[in-house]
Every structure is written in C-alpha cells, then in structure tokens.
Amino acid sequence: MKFCILLLVSLLVMGSTLAQTTPPKRPLPIIDVHVHAMKVNPSFSLEMCPWFLRDMPGGDPNQQMRAFLNTECVDPLQPAKSDAEMEAAVLATMERLNMTIVAYGDPTILRRWKKAAPNRVIPGIGISSPNEMTVKAFTDSLSSGFYQVMGEVAPQYQGLSPSDPSLDGYFAAAEKLNIPVGIHMGTGGNGMANLTQIKYRASLGRPFLLEDMLAKHPKLKIWVMHAGYPMIDEMIALMGSNAYVYVDLAGFIWSYPQAEIHAYLKRLVQAGFGKRILYGTDFMMWPKLFETSISVIENADYLSFDQKRDILFNNAVRFFRLDASKFN
Numbered sequence: 001m002k003f004c005i006l007l008l009v010s011l012l013v014m015g016s017t018l019a020q021t022t023p024p025k026r027p028l029p030i031i032d033v034h035v036h037a038m039k040v041n042p043s044f045s046l047e048m049c050p051w052f053l054r055d056m057p058g059g060d061p062n063q064q065m066r067a068f069l070n071t072e073c074v075d076p077l078q079p080a081k082s083d084a085e086m087e088a089a090v091l092a093t094m095e096r097l098n099m100t101i102v103a104y105g106d107p108t109i110l111r112r113w114k115k116a117a118p119n120r121v122i123p124g125i126g127i128s129s130p131n132e133m134t135v136k137a138f139t140d141s142l143s144s145g146f147y148q149v150m151g152e153v154a155p156q157y158q159g160l161s162p163s164d165p166s167l168d169g170y171f172a173a174a175e176k177l178n179i180p181v182g183i184h185m186g187t188g189g190n191g192m193a194n195l196t197q198i199k200y201r202a203s204l205g206r207p208f209l210l211e212d213m214l215a216k217h218p219k220l221k222i223w224v225m226h227a228g229y230p231m232i233d234e235m236i237a238l239m240g241s242n243a244y245v246y247v248d249l250a251g252f253i254w255s256y257p258q259a260e261i262h263a264y265l266k267r268l269v270q271a272g273f274g275k276r277i278l279y280g281t282d283f284m285m286w287p288k289l290f291e292t293s294i295s296v297i298e299n300a301d302y303l304s305f306d307q308k309r310d311i312l313f314n315n316a317v318r319f320f321r322l323d324a325s326k327f328n
C-alpha cells in the first residue's frame, strides 16, 4: 500500500512536471553592428585567446617580432576552417542567440549569408580610399537597395583623415540616401602597426578629425567604430557636440585587458551616452567570439539590465531606424 501511494505521488509529480514543460524561451534579441563577412584564408586562420593585448612588450628592429595573437590560454577560440563551416557556424549562432548582424566584406560571402538568413543580416558596403571605387560606382551600389549601411570605412589604415576631401563624395552619397555610416577610428595594429600596417597612423584615429566632415554633412548619421579607443575625452566631446554620433564597442571588447575595456565603457555611460553605445564584435573568423563578446556586457556589474538591453539591442534599433516589433 505504502509502495502504491509512493508510486501514485511520484506519478503525480512527474505529470505536473511534464505539464509545466514549455518549449525553451528564445533569448532576448541582440544586434551585432560590426561583423566582417570574410572568405576563409587558410594562412590567416589562427587560434586566438581573447583579451590577448594584456601584454605588448614591443621589440627591436634587429630582432624578429613575436606573433601578436598569443595562444597561451586554456581554451583558445578556434577559427572556422572553410567558407562552408564559417557560414554554418554564423547561421547557427544567430539562431541560438537570437541575433541580427550588420555585416560587410566579401560581396559573395555577404550575399550568401543574406540569402540564408534574410531577416538576420543587414548588409553594408565600405570604402576607405578613393582608389577602391569611383564615387559613381559607390553611389550606384548604395542605391541598389541591397546595402542598408555604409561601412566599414577605415581611412586611418590608408593614412587618411575621415575629413580628407577625397572621401567627401562618398559621404555625400550616404547623406543623400539617408544611409548610416560606420567609420573606424582609434585602435589598430595590436602594438605593432608600424610593422604590419605601414600606412596606419594612430593620430588619424582622433575622433576630432570627424568634425569638419560632419559639419559639411549635417544630416549624416555616423557611428564611430571601436569608440575611438583609447581617446575617450575627444570621443565624449564629439558626442557632446554632435547629436547623430554613436559608437560601437567592436574589437577592443575582446582584445584589450578586461579592466581597461570596462573603464572605457563605464566612462562613456557615466558621461551620459548610454543610449548611443552599440554592441559589436569585429567578428572575423572565430565563431565562439560572439558569445565571448556578449559575456563582457553581461558581466558589467556597473550596468543595469536596461542599460545592457540598450547596448545589446535598443540603441541599434534606433540608430539603424529598424522596426522593434519585427524582433522577438
């Protein structure tokens, strides 16, 4: 009898547990505004330990420089080994994390991703120097309807200021077509740009260099990629004087030491710009980088739940003029 009661009780408990089982809830939506759609390059496929720039010892012109991507951690992030593996991993991650991406790079790869996940990919096209494409060709591409964003624009790597007159026609096209622009400013070269990016100049990443260009294009909406790291004072002053300037956190949130990342992000929020910070990764080849980067925001104990949601989603909806009701 006792056994029967026990059996009955356990059956009831099991029944109620089963009745309560509902399908797993989708995570809250996330928008990553800085994704590179790249062809896999086997000679550039490297493992990577996040926050690897904790040590930039420099070197000597007479000595071999060490590789900047160190792999001295327990579980380095693995690169995708083929275009097919990359695409499958990116698509699966977007589904799992309920994530939409703003992506730019190789046009073939970008079109493949867009076709496979039309509601999760917002395509962009960048230009960093007038040698890459004429203003006419660029304007035609922007007008095609496929691209919704101009980015990544990285004149700093070409030794150019974003206010260089040679880039003016491209920004004018984006302004006229009401297309938001992402411009690389600040961080680059991983402590050895003089060896790997010879046209790069740290001084050309100064956020103030955007001022003349913005004055010439008063309706242009831009986001400063990498938040102009490490020039926080100029970044804050620029946002304080330009209502249409936002920033993204790409790149530096997984490469620099975490204390440095949090100090920079905290300063932006504390200066009053919590509604103008966009979440982004600078994804190139490591599928697990998405989760690694999200964890930095999730672990920021100085941010409220609402501030995290703004950074991960709401601010991008506003900046890119998206319809929030289409995301769930």
Ligand SMILES: [Zn+2]
Binding pocket: 152, 154, 184, 185, 225, 226, 251
């Ligand atoms: Zn960049």
